[in-house]
Amino acid sequence: xxxxxxxxxxxxxxxxxxxxxxxxxxxxxxxxxxxxxxxxxxxxxxxxxxxxxxxxxxxxxxxxxxxxxxxxxxxxxxxxxxxxxxxxxxxxxxxxxxxxxxxxxxxxxxxxxxxxxxxxxxxxxxxxxxxxxxxxxxxxxxxxxxxxxxxxxxxxxxxxxxxxxxxxxxxxxxxxxxxxxxxxxxxxxxxxxxxxxxxxxxxxx
Numbered sequence: 323x324x325x326x327x328x329x330x331x332x333x334x335x336x337x338x339x340x341x342x343x344x345x346x347x348x349x350x351x352x353x354x355x356x357x358x359x360x361x362x363x364x365x366x367x368x369x370x371x372x373x374x375x376x377x378x379x380x381x382x383x384x385x386x387x388x389x390x391x392x393x394x395x396x397x398x399x400x401x402x403x404x405x406x407x408x409x410x411x412x413x414x415x416x417x418x419x420x421x422x423x424x425x426x427x428x429x430x431x432x433x434x435x436x437x438x439x440x441x442x443x444x445x446x447x448x449x450x451x452x453x454x455x456x457x458x459x460x461x462x463x464x465x466x467x468x469x470x471x472x473x474x475x476x477x478x479x480x481x482x483x484x485x486x487x488x489x490x491x492x493x494x495x496x497x498x499x500x501x502x503x504x505x506x507x508x509x510x511x512x513x514x515x516x517x518x519x520x521x522x523x524x525x526x527x
Contacts, residue, residue, distance in 0.1 A: 413511070414504040418483040421500055423456035426485060429498070430457075431465065433487060434473065444472035444490040450481045 426449075434445055449457065454475050465473055474490055484499035 413507050414500055417503045417507070418500040421483045421503075423453060426453060426457060427461055430485070430487070433496075433498075434465065444474065446474045446476060446488060446490040446495075448476050448478040448481060448486040448495065450483060451477050453483065453485070 430447065454477050457475060462473060462475060472490070478486065481499050482501075484501075484503065486495035486497050486499060488495035
């Protein structure tokens, strides 16, 4: 009986040890699988973070380059506009200087001669204050006698240099002011200035 009991105890021990070994092996295997899974997930997340970081860096660089190009374009457009505005001011200044009292006398004489085709036609001329003073007196009297028609000079607060001319009381005038002449020059010359600036911009690139 004692022998059988010893054998039973020995068997239980062996079975217990074997069961413990199996469980230990299973636990270790499971732990390894979990560890490997965690490592794989970590690598995936790391790769995703690196990829996202690269994408963000790429986007930042792309947006930065775009912002720089837009800023440069804005500067060029602003500069071009400033040049055109400066050009327009120069044109107006030159035109205003050319529209002296002597020039106005010559131009008005020629223009009013064209009105002689109509009999008894009264001509009205709108001028700036200073030019009206310069043209009144001997010139106006001489012009009226020579053309044998009425010529009225009036001050217009909207005119600095040059004049508007038309039939009296008709409220329709031909515009020869510095503003109108400058605009006519600008309409013709500005496209050429823009073309030159565009070529300069292309060369700069």
